[in-house]
Amino acid sequence: xxxxxxxxxxxxxxxxxxxxxxxxxxxxxxxxxxxxxxxxxxxxxxxxxxxxxxxxxxxxxxxxxxxxxxxxxxxxxxxxxxxxxxxxxxxxxxxxxxxxxxxxxxxxxxxxxxxxxxxxxxxxxxxxxxxxxxxxxxxxxxxxxxxxxxxxxxxxxxxxxxxx
Amino acid sequence: xxxxxxxxxxxxxxxxxxxxxxxxxxxxxxxxxxxxxxxxxxxxxxxxxxxxxxxxxxxxxxxxxxxxxxxxxxxxxxxxxxxxxxxxxxxxxxxxxxxxxxxxxxxxxxxxxxxxxxxxxxxxxxxxxxxxxxxxxxxxxxxxxxxxxxxxxxxxxxxxxxxxxxxxxxxxxxxxxxxxxxxxxxxxxxxxxxxxxxxxxxxxxxxxxxxxxxxxxxxxxxxxxxxxxxxxxxxxxxxxxxxxxxxxxxxxxxxxxxxxxxxxxxxxxxxxxxxxxxxxxxxxxxxxxxxxxxxxxxxxxxxxxxxxxxxxxxxxxxxxxxxxxxxxxxxxxxxxxxxxxxxxxxxxxxxxxxxxxxxxxxxxxxxxxxxxxxxxxxxxxxxxxxxxxxxxxxxxxxxxxxxxxxxxxxxxxxxxxxxxxxxxxxxxxxxxxxxxxxxxxxxxxxxxxxxxxxxxxxxxxxxxxxxxxxxxxxxxxxxxxxxxxxxxxxxxxxxxxxxxxxxxxxxxxxxxxxxxxxxxxxxxxxxxxxxxxxxxxxxxxxxxxxxxxxxxxxxxxxxxxxxxxxxxxxxxxxxxxxxxxxxxxxxxxxxxxxxxxxxxxxxxxxxxxxxxxxxxx
Numbered sequence: 001x002x003x004x005x006x007x008x009x010x011x012x013x014x015x016x017x018x019x020x021x022x023x024x025x026x027x028x029x030x031x032x033x034x035x036x037x038x039x040x041x042x043x044x045x046x047x048x049x050x051x052x053x054x055x056x057x058x059x060x061x062x063x064x065x066x067x068x069x070x071x072x073x074x075x076x077x078x079x080x081x082x083x084x085x086x087x088x089x090x091x092x093x094x095x096x097x098x099x100x101x102x103x104x105x106x107x108x109x110x111x112x113x114x115x116x117x118x119x120x121x122x123x124x125x126x127x128x129x130x131x132x133x134x135x136x137x138x139x140x141x142x143x144x145x146x147x148x149x150x151x152x153x154x155x156x157x158x159x160x161x162x163x164x
Numbered sequence: 165x166x167x168x169x170x171x172x173x174x175x176x177x178x179x180x181x182x183x184x185x186x187x188x189x190x191x192x193x194x195x196x197x198x199x200x201x202x203x204x205x206x207x208x209x210x211x212x213x214x215x216x217x218x219x220x221x222x223x224x225x226x227x228x229x230x231x232x233x234x235x236x237x238x239x240x241x242x243x244x245x246x247x248x249x250x251x252x253x254x255x256x257x258x259x260x261x262x263x264x265x266x267x268x269x270x271x272x273x274x275x276x277x278x279x280x281x282x283x284x285x286x287x288x289x290x291x292x293x294x295x296x297x298x299x300x301x302x303x304x305x306x307x308x309x310x311x312x313x314x315x316x317x318x319x320x321x322x323x324x325x326x327x328x329x330x331x332x333x334x335x336x337x338x339x340x341x342x343x344x345x346x347x348x349x350x351x352x353x354x355x356x357x358x359x360x361x362x363x364x365x366x367x368x369x370x371x372x373x374x375x376x377x378x379x380x381x382x383x384x385x386x387x388x389x390x391x392x393x394x395x396x397x398x399x400x401x402x403x404x405x406x407x408x409x410x411x412x413x414x415x416x417x418x419x420x421x422x423x424x425x426x427x428x429x430x431x432x433x434x435x436x437x438x439x440x441x442x443x444x445x446x447x448x449x450x451x452x453x454x455x456x457x458x459x460x461x462x463x464x465x466x467x468x469x470x471x472x473x474x475x476x477x478x479x480x481x482x483x484x485x486x487x488x489x490x491x492x493x494x495x496x497x498x499x500x501x502x503x504x505x506x507x508x509x510x511x512x513x514x515x516x517x518x519x520x521x522x523x524x525x526x527x528x529x530x531x532x533x534x535x536x537x538x539x540x541x542x543x544x545x546x547x548x549x550x551x552x553x554x555x556x557x558x559x560x561x562x563x564x565x566x567x568x569x570x571x572x573x574x575x576x577x578x579x580x581x582x583x584x585x586x587x588x589x590x591x592x593x594x595x596x597x598x599x600x601x602x603x604x605x606x607x608x609x610x611x612x613x614x615x616x617x618x619x620x621x622x623x624x625x626x627x628x629x630x631x632x633x634x635x636x637x638x639x640x641x642x643x644x645x646x647x648x649x650x651x652x653x654x655x656x657x658x659x660x661x662x663x664x665x666x667x668x669x670x671x672x673x674x675x676x677x678x679x680x681x682x683x684x685x686x687x688x689x690x691x692x693x694x695x696x697x698x699x700x701x702x703x704x705x706x707x708x709x710x711x712x713x714x715x716x717x718x719x720x721x722x723x724x725x726x727x728x729x730x731x732x733x734x735x736x737x738x739x740x741x742x743x744x745x746x747x748x749x750x751x752x753x754x755x756x757x758x759x760x761x762x763x764x765x766x767x768x769x770x771x772x773x774x775x776x777x778x779x780x781x
Contacts, residue, residue, distance in 0.1 A: 032460065036460075
């Protein structure tokens with residue numbers, strides 16, 4: 001379970017609390033604020049460990065269980081730290097029937113990690129997505145914010161090379 | 165920019181923009197949609213800017229970065245106006261030639277033209293390309309002529325004139341009447357009559373009414389809503405404004421997928437510009453109508469495309485659907501009357517108001533009016549977005565527009581409706597496409613994904629794929645959905661891995677019935693469709709897996725193996741070098757062999773072999 005995810009050092013420093021306070025203050029008094037606060041916090045820290053969730057819950061006056069519920073419900077949120085680059089293999093239907101599955105298998109094999117995992121050198125995290133909406137170019141792989149089209153297992157090495 | 169305070173302000177501004185534009189100026193419209201960006205459109209744009217500046221042609225030519233032109237397979241695409249010269253698969257290297265030949269001179273570069281696949285004749289104009297000439301692009305057509313980040317472009321083509329008409333020449337009741345008369349049905353999948361929904365929401369008691377644009381386009385294989393929000397966001401906003409006026413709403417939301425960064429960006433820009441022009445905010449165009457729109461980003465949960473789950477998500481909660489004993493038009497977002505329509509539905513509204521219900525309802529079939537945008541993808545030659553009148557046949561879409569199945573393979577099925585839909589086999593290809601006919605076939609319209617599958621697609625594997633998706637996306641509230649889908653998935657996994665047994669098909673049908681009938685929301689109610697429709701039309705494939713332990717499409721790994729044809733193999737060594745597990749051995753220039761113990765069946769050898777010597781058995 002993700003809840004057991006360890007944080008390497010104490011992430012809740014004075015500095016990070018200030019960042020969180022700033023984010024929260026922007027949404028103060030606004031309805032439906034939890035989602036955007038969590039989205040911005042994750043953009044800032046890369047992931048949402050329990051410490052950060054608890055801090056947000058306290059500051060926003062929301063039960064920690066509710067924050068945890070939202071974080072674990074949506075795919076976008078993660079409680080484990082990610083690698084420097086995130087590879088997202090699209091497994092939308094178009095990508096799937098055009099060979100997306102073979103790409104994910106090759107990546108799992110080459111990187112030695114499972115879906116959701118990060119390589120020990122923190123270079124890559126591997127994820128699947130449910131359609132990037134680039135179906136006309138299937139199969140596609142997104143590395144960070146770049147979409148690579150018409151992927152084949154044999155093209156992967158070259159595609160990933162620039163991402164150090 | 166000062167705000168428009170009246171209808172005249174907007175009209176005068178429109179005239180001013182049109183007059184300030186030179187109709188003879190050459191416009192290079194480069195598709196800058198997510199798809200063409202993946203092909204490198206941004207670099208091409210930079211090259212054009214540099215070239216135009218270097219040659220000092222700013223007065224003669226303008227580069228316009230537009231939304232999706234539709235023909236994604238052939239990207240990056242450009243169209244040169246006013247002659248509508250259509251260039252495809254353009255690269256950075258072509259830029260200076262395009263400028264010197266097709267801008268400075270009046271020549272066409274034949275190399276960049278689309279060649280008719282049958283006559284082999286090059287085609288110069290966009291609207292003569294077979295992919296386009298069968299379409300009727302009344303909603304998506306403006307994508308290729310406007311810069312979505314510039315509200316002036318939208319105003320110049322008549323944008324916001326429908327809002328004017330609604331505010332000054334119509335009243336809320338007559339607007340609703342017009343939408344009802346046009347028989348616009350929800351493009352998100354269900355096909356509920358939009359006008360009826362608006363009327364119920366308007367009549368619902370409450371001090372505040374909300375309107376929502378559902379841009380949580382979750383169906384895998386569908387991207388028409390993304391392309392509309394990216395390519396023509398103002399048309400969606402204008403539709404929402406008209407709807408809000410008719411319903412009596414002053415607050416709207418666009419709930420958009422976080423996976424669509426460009427759509428989020430463009431809709432935010434559009435809202436900001438509309439506010440600056442006074443088209444959103446207090447007293448719009450000097451009337452009593454006040455309305456504003458907020459953007460909420462989703463969190464990547466498929467179930468949030470369901471209306472009640474979406475509203476919970478806007479409220480900052482996890483997106484769990486609720487029972488709709490009381491409809492959301494009566495009690496929706498924050499328990500207030502709420503009208504939710506999807507992106508494409510909203511984009512239809514300005515057109516209906518401007519051109520009238522009589523014009524609109526001439527397009528389409530008796531019960532499904534207007535056009536529908538489909539994303540035609542998968543195993544089809546011309547992948548991309550197509551907008552066609554309702555009632556066109558599947559065959560026309562897939563073969564005439566889509567150009568059929570690539571690599572000489574045989575068509576097997578077309579999947580519509582996303583994970584809620586089903587697979588339709590060849591014998592029904594002449595079915596006219598509309599809401600009701602697709603439902604009759606055990607599938608549904610859905611939001612418009614149309615995924616073509618050929619003989620090398622395994623239908624059992626496809627059914628398993630969808631259930632895997634739905635098992636992860638079920639919110640977990642209803643036992644039948646949470647557990648039922650998982651059990652069906654396990655049975656399908658067994659079948660695809662060679663452990664299928666007699667009675668599995670019947671058990672799937674029984675479970676499917678329970679899941680469909682005992683789940684609360686649309687996700688669970690339609691979840692068995694991909695399985696039931698493939699059993700209905702491709703039962704023999706299921707039986708081959710179960711009884712003969714054979715995958716006819718040669719997809720299911722446990723039931724296939726890769727072997728090298730000793731006659732055909734030239735010993736070039738390509739497969740050996742590329743094999744990730746070193747399972748292939750052999751001497752140079754002598755036939756190679758695969759060690760079946762080591763082989764992980766990744767298929768790379770099959771992909772890289774130039775002599776067609778790797779067989780799947």
